[in-house]
Amino acid sequence: MAGANVSEFVLGGVAACGACLFSNPLEVVKTRMQLQGELKARGTYQRHYRNVFHAFFTIGRVDGLLALQKGLVPALWYQLFMNGVRLGSYQCLVNLGLTKNRKGEVSVPRSVAAGAVAGCTGAFFGSPFYMVKTHLQAQSHNVIAVGYQHTHSSFTTAILHIFREGGVTGLWRGVTAAVVRVSAGSAAQLSTFSTSKELVIKANLFHPQSIAVPLLAGMASGVVVVCVMTPFDVISTRLYNQGLDARGKGLYYSGFTDCLLKIYQKEGLLGFYKGWSASWFRLAPHTVLSLLFWDEARKLYKKARGAV
Template sequence: MEKPKNSLFLEFLFGGVSTCGAALFTNPLEVVKTRMQLQGELQAKGQFQVHYRNVFHAFITVARHEGVSALQKGIRPALMYQFVMNGFRLGSFQLLNDSLLRDKNGQITMAKSVLCGAIAGTIGGFFGSPMYMIKTHMQSKANLSIAVGYQNECNGLFASLKNIYSQYGIMGLWRGSSGAVARVMLFSPDSLLIPFTASTLSGCAIVACMTPFDVVSTRLYNQKVVGATSKGGVLYSGFTDCFYKIFAKEGLWGFYKGWAASLFRLGPHTVLSLVFWDHTRTLYSRWQHARDIN
């Protein structure tokens, strides 16, 4: 049976809405993760003040110094990022699935599945990059007593976008995107396969592989920029330079700052995304059925 013409649009909509619902609950872990990834930036262990000892201590520290509401910092760009990134990722994957994923017998091939997932992740990561950058800026903005990393000026979502655009042009909105694209093209934490075919071990594997790229993207997005273009990063000139400097200054462990927050976030975010995804589809099916009857 031929699929309806709007199926691609619906895949975009369902994917975006479901992950937005999950982000409402998991954003506090994003705030904590961002702070921990920026803590001790390009400094060896023991040479910086530790404001956040672990995930639970970070929660308490943020709430004590900035109020409980600070744990939802960056929620607006976080929701927009989830909607845009996952909408494009799932929508483009559906399109690729319909045209490329299956062989002549209709069977899914592993090689094509990996390729389509990487392409879909690249598309989603690219279009969601500006929102991820603003989210990072807002989540890292802290009370001076517990501040880590460069403190970007943040005056709200649209004011921040306008400010970056006015200073660095359209390309300034995509600075740091090389890290974000690599982050989402390698693994898909919201994949339907994870909760059904994977165990805790698979979750650990995903975090182990994705966290270094997550740290790099956070550092690239958050660094101070000087000059008239977005290429004038004070600390890192790009993706490769950031990787090298983190390893040289912070060692291998520098790539795994905030890994516990990522691990704690992975399970709830995946499950909640699936729950909202399923309910969104169910509600749409019921609405469509009622419309057909009437």
């Protein structure tokens, strides 16, 4: 039983890493667009990135094509830890029957609660890697620079710098925003994935073991996640990327609530949806791929165990 539970965490993390290889360039674009015009009213700042496609072209032309994979190492570690814990925890709750009602059917409220708990746990473990990922992805040539510019040369130097600057707790700076972000996204993602998967199977459109089942369920889940998660994603990116003053306090925001209020006051409601298109282009395929890889990996693992 213990070995099976451990496998759920490993399979979830590996599946998310596989998706990350494809989605990381979109994460770079999303991060830049979310930091563009930070705490400035619309029309008062230069827009280096007009849309997703323009951002891809601009980053590739100015920073080089390899810049589109900036932060890949911490991004992979983040996916391994955050989604390994998140998906593994959620599946353990599913295995215990905690996401179903008395009739044995998938319960939306229970699935949402299980997804939120799993997301909260995963966000805590993955927080240091997300911070470093954001710092590295925001780095660019000063011609197209947006947001605070950190000077880390690699993943390792970034971790050491942050640790020296703020100690162990410094590695978890901004974790409150990450917990809200991932909890909201996870609750939306996992509950809609489970529900959509059940509906697709009941419709008898495909064989229950067909790859089309998790693919369609993942597509439906991706749309919901983008709508729910983007505002929290913007807040999380801002808090993680801000610099620190001489006292070790954030230069722009003191915390989650302060960041939320300042974005609203300076940028309006649309400020919470900066980079929305990039978020969709990134989250939708990442959600589909990670859930698809996860579902298929679990099938292969069960088949392998059955053959032993």
